[in-house]
Amino acid sequence: MQFDPLDLGLFAIVLIVLVGPFMVKKIEHNLEVFLFVMGVLAVTISSFYNKELLVETLNYTEHEVGLIGWNMHLVMEAVEEPIIKGIVPAVLVAGLLFHYGKSTVQKAMNSITQVVPVKIIVFLIVSILGLLSSIITAIIASLLLVELMNCMPFDRQTKINLVIIACFSIGLGAVLTPVGEPLSTIAITKLQAEPYHAGFFFLFNQLAVYIIPGCLAMGLLAMFFTGKAKAMECKVTEEEDGGLRDVVIRAIKVYIFVMALLLLGGGMKVIIDKYILGIPPEYIYWVNMISAILDNATLTAAEISTKMSPIQIQAVLMGLLVSGGMLIPGNIPNIISAGKLGISSKEWAKLGVPLGLVLMLIYFIWVFYIPFHIEFHF
DSSP states (O other): OOOOHHHHHHHHHHHHHHHHHHHOHHHHHTHHHHHHHHHHHHHHHHTTSOHHHHHHHHOOOHHHHHTSSSOHHHHHHHHHHHHHTSHHHHHHHHHHHHHHHHHHHHHHHHHHHHHSOHHHHHHHHHHHHHHHHHHHOHHHHHHHHHHHHHTSSOOHHHHHHHHHHHHHHHHHHGGGSTTTOHHHHHHHHHTSSTTTOOOTTHHHHHHHHHHHHHHHHHHHHHHHHTTTOOOOOOOOOHHHHOOHHHHHHHHHHHHHHHHHHHHHHHHTHHHHHHHTTTSOHHHHHHHGGGGGTSOHHHHHHHHOOTTSOHHHHHHHHHHHHHHTTSSGGGOHHHHHHHHHHTOOHHHHHHHHHHHHHHHHHHHHHHHHHOOOOOOOOO
């Protein structure tokens, strides 16, 4: 494999995306714009690759070469996908619904918290939203999460911790059906050929043994983070709720965020193909921690193949799913939740990174070294 100086430029962008938000406050406060600029820069750098050399070294087809660098397909995908996938419309509609229905939600949650122990409510919110996300989609689950947490009797730090844990649960659970998130849709599409003939329940059959305990475990962990919180009347202040202007601005920010991730994924295609594909699944599992800053659907499209064994498929997907919760750009639920609650990159990483690393280690041992691979069949 021939090293190209352009590879160094793309690796530098990965490093900047990882450390920039933690080192520079202006980047932290304008994360969407920063990622968009990095995405544009990545695509621009990839435009300078020698197309003939890519055909020789990576066996690219003429069509694949045409998708490297700036091209109309990538531009249209970046512009349209945030809307077509329902991400931005869902954020906008949910924001409007909560803006006008916040008093009803407040009354309902106040009534519930007076009867049901707070820890039980938290367990149910985190675990059930995780398990239902594959049906109601990760987008809707994360929007519900934020609004429910806004009506819970917790201080800001507790809410942040609970939201991060819940986003791990939603990020895991959404993979169980192709409805849940783009990653699962792409995985099913790529595995429809022989020998898997993947259908609607294929990922459920393959991954439920890992996912369901994971969602329940996140619910139990969330109970621990509630501390000694007791039932009390909650009231969403005007500052927490924001006005109609904030609802629109939030939707625009999510649009730019998703567009930026798509551009980053497109710009990084060459180094993904060069340095990630083809390595053993035990290593690719850990390498997939780059899902914390790159669009995991893009990585799924690049990595998943019908030539893989079931354990390789499980390893690739579990690595992407777990690491996606570590940093804000890693998952759509993270982006939506962080934007709504004003969670900074440092605040997210403080819990997201260590929790993600622990889960990565647990699942690595489970997937590769524990002979406990139950397959469900639907």
